[in-house]
Amino acid sequence: MPVQQRCTVVEMTPINPTTYWMVLEVGNMVEELGLRAGQFLHVACGEANLLRRPISVALAYPDEPEDTAALIFEVKGEGTRWLARRQVGDTVDVLGPLGNGFAVENGGRYLLVGGGIGTPPLLGYAEAFRQNAVAVLGFRSADRVILEERYREACKEVYLCTDDGSAGRHGFVDAQVRDILEKDKNFTAILACGPRPMLKSVAAVAAEFGVPCQVSMEERMACGVGACLGCAIQIADGTMKHVCKDGPVFDAGEVDWDV
Amino acid sequence: MPVQQRCTVVEMTPINPTTYWMVLEVGNMVEELGLRAGQFLHVACGEANLLRRPISVALAYPDEPEDTAALIFEVKGEGTRWLARRQVGDTVDVLGPLGNGFAVENGGRYLLVGGGIGTPPLLGYAEAFRQNAVAVLGFRSADRVILEERYREACKEVYLCTDDGSAGRHGFVDAQVRDILEKDKNFTAILACGPRPMLKSVAAVAAEFGVPCQVSMEERMACGVGACLGCAIQIADGTMKHVCKDGPVFDAGEVDWDV
């Protein structure tokens, strides 16, 4: 059950020129309401922006005096620009917990595949599964890389790719995923988050190797809670599902990738 | 010639529960552009309010490092509420100097008549003409009284009136003005600022005694500079004048009081 809550900013760190690491005090959202990585918070971004902005939870911890959640976001437009100007001690108005997060089981072994600003929501899974997690992280170029160290500290193996080859392997993450699965497809599931074309390629590789794959999808939202039917995504059977309520994480097989 | 300027708030004091005394650093507006009391600044009041708010200049001083201007304003709606939340060190975006101010001559003797939030724009004249100034100040009730001490320090005589008699004389300022003029109508002019009904009554009394009278008028504004023709007031000859450009101070005889 989601609640509306004013959350105090307790940490605010730029992690590259356009990306921020923001930690919020979220009341008892983690302990009582089960907030976890992969879900999202719907964040009001100032009076001048009518709609809230959905931002994924990267890490969520029970804590005293309040539970905390880390959001990692990139400045794209007016809303995220407003958010980036918040300082420690400011409060932001948040709806949450929203959405489902990835479905994982204790003792599972996971291949985490993140692209760009899609890497943060997987961080919580990296830190939960540690030696049972392998991460493939893709970025446009070396200067866009975020969270590499955090992932390296947590995971068994981390593969870095960049589109232009300026860091790690030259190329897209799906090629790296293919190489990994060719050697070892013994994963409980692939958990993927990133731009839609990346998810589509990763889903295709996963299907080819018969590895279950969950993808975290994005769509433009209004309400964030399932009331407005704004955030539809097309499902393979011709129906619609909603990112905010049925997702953001979907089974890759469920999604209609051809639209 | 008006300019657009970001001004730093250097003083911010509530002077009653809904009224604030705000001092701004206004660059060289006083020394170079002649900013003075009775003119107004057009103040941008936050991203959520499209239009600027006109606020009269109560006091204007040349100063170092920057000239300063005191604005005294009452919280009415969203815009002034935003303004009231500014703190020392914040900046506000201002257009000015705008409007004309009262026409006064050195050595003149002035009867200043202010009602409510109309008292501030006359303060500069009180402090300029001091022993040559007599002030009549009207308020709704004792708890709304502002600036009484400042006026008493400056002026030869100060008459306080309240609508409900809770402080000073019981009744409207025009009755007080009449009493004064009956004894002594040797004033260069009456300078009046306040709600329109008050100005109308004061203008009538002034006309009766043959004393020149200038009134500072209010009208809803958009541009503040004379471009939009929004802030029209009806003139006795059937034409329109504009508060922002031709005013806010008009000769009382010029105004069509019957509309």
Place this chain on the structure above:
Amino acid sequence: MSKVDLSVVLAGVRLKNPIVVASGTFGFGREYGQFYDLSELGGICCKGLTLHRREGNPPPRIAETPMGILNSVGLQNPGVDAFIEYELPELRKHDLAVIANISGSTPEEYGIMCEKLSEAGVDMIEVNISCPNVKAGGLAYGTKPELAAEVTAVAKAHAGTVPVMVKLSPNVTDITEIARAVADAGADALSLINTLRGMRIDVNTRRPILKMNTGGLSGPAVLPVAVRMVWEVSCAVPGLPILGMGGVAKGEDAAQLMLAGASAVAVGTACFADPYAPVKVRDELAELAAEQGLARAADLTGGVRPW
């Protein structure tokens, strides 16, 4: 402050307060029902129903604009039968007026839905005429007085004792013309405004943000248009009750629409920013009425004094 009687009557239906939630912005109440008891509301206009289940338009369906949003959801809904079976019983667990909102592509479809809904026992039927008429070549019912009147008459003929409220589109030259036609055809109430048509383009991709290219504008940006149209309609068809909506986010906004002539007010887009918006609007409206010394919120209705 004295206690204000908030109850109002809309086309014979008593609402315990004048605040209703707008069709399509509140689903069937399940989601926002997690935040507060739906009995706080005067009523709910349910998500627009069609005779058969519809998946709606392809995404993206939402674009933000200055103090507004564009949507092209396009009547995604489970169909009128599923509503009656699964949603209506849930809503009936709460104390609020249930207003079913319906769209058809032929007058017959409107008729069938009205029959089903009146039998199922909704409190009111809101007839959305902003949808294209397939028979008249896709022309929207809401833009032609004759078409609007035809749909209204059919709905009335099939709704039994359930009041029929017709929802007007603002995308017209003269809304009073449509209002009069619908009134003459027997409407028990009018609701307005539906969304204004708008567009937003992503200047980098050069694509419209909405997959349908254009969509419906709602939210605070449209409030002044809504107030104007409610006022015009209430002058043109005096006595016909109006559910006012369009951009309401504060008690003052609701009061404006009521003064302009609305008996009750719907809150829509404001819910997206603040799930509690309808409750806050209600409380602010009550406070405003109390400050003005009104005994009943209904005393606001039509109270504007034009110059």
Place this chain on the structure above:
Amino acid sequence: MSKVDLSVVLAGVRLKNPIVVASGTFGFGREYGQFYDLSELGGICCKGLTLHRREGNPPPRIAETPMGILNSVGLQNPGVDAFIEYELPELRKHDLAVIANISGSTPEEYGIMCEKLSEAGVDMIEVNISCPNVKAGGLAYGTKPELAAEVTAVAKAHAGTVPVMVKLSPNVTDITEIARAVADAGADALSLINTLRGMRIDVNTRRPILKMNTGGLSGPAVLPVAVRMVWEVSCAVPGLPILGMGGVAKGEDAAQLMLAGASAVAVGTACFADPYAPVKVRDELAELAAEQGLARAADLTGGVRPW
């Protein structure tokens, strides 16, 4: 970043950049000319002129709304002769296109004004058809295709070689119908949108804030309606140049209107918040075009790729 050629051509008139200021928001340029040289602008649509001096409507004339304003200035102006004598020579001291905006209450008045203005040598005439036609019983010219066409034809017949641009009202069911009628009647260009009609009520006094009760809505709130209408009109009458306007406050807004089909863009209400708005919009537009690697700003025009 490469230098973008900002010049555009609107109905044969070369503007050194696509940013014009909107009629009624910039007077005759004197006031904002205190802030910067008017030669910074591509052009100015002057305050609406009538045949004879007019005092306009009684105050209050301005009301603020969410991200918009309502105005009921009502064509206060010194009359066309005074414009030609006192204002035009001042404007001619600067390097910008001078577009005279005219309103008449009969077709004849439009004709006389066009004659005077073409003789005086303005660069373009913008024919405002949002005003009521006294002969047709106060019906606005802009809401009936026949009336709009009539005014256009008369204006063209009297404007000599000066291009005639007709300014469309958004308060219509189908703006393409009016656009086509005006195009067929010989308009050299279209400008849109004029203001949407709206209202705001002071809930304490119960009075409309505007003395005229209703007024015209402009500012960012209307941008999505403007983009939609420019797109519709540019599809309906391809090839006819469009001056787009309505809510432009940023370079991105101007780019949206150009992509939707406008050859140039007017900035209006945004000036009230920021006198430098037109200059900023121009610079942001130039930057945006440069980032996209465009050689000419004109390459944006009509570039939207609908789904």
